[in-house]
Amino acid sequence: MDLHHYLTLFIPNLASLIEMVGVIIVVYGVIRSIILFIFAGGNLMVSDPKLDLAKALSYSLEFKLAAEILKSVIIQTLDEFVILAAIVILRVVLTYVIHWEIESSEKSEAIEHRNLSDRFKKKGH
Known part of the structure; x- marks a missing residue:
C-alpha cells in the first residue's frame, strides 16, 4: 500500500479531532461570555463578554x-x-x-480607560 492510502485513512480522523477541539473552544467561549454578561448585569455596553467571545471564535477558527x-x-x-x-x-x-x-474593541477600551484616568487626575488636582 502506498502513503496516499494511509493518509486517506488517517487524515479525516485527525481533521475531525482538530475540528472537535474548535467546537469545544466555541462552546467554552459562549459559556464564559454568558457568565461575564450575567456578572455585568446584562449591560450590552460592557466589552468584556463580547471581546472574550470574539477571541474564542477567532481561536476556534484557527483550529477549523x-x-x-x-x-x-x-x-x-x-x-x-x-x-x-x-x-x-x-x-x-x-x-x-x-x-x-x-x-x-481593545483600542476603544484603551482610549476609554485613558479618558477615565485623565478625568480622575483632573479631579484630584
Missing part, C-alpha cells in the same frame, strides 16, 4: 482552518478542491473580521 489544510492533502477531484477552497476563504475572511473587531 488547520483541519481544512490537513484535508487538502487528500483532495482527489477538482470539485473537492473548489469546496475546500471556498471553506478556507470563508474561514480566513471570518478570522480577519473577528481579529479586526478584537483590535478595534
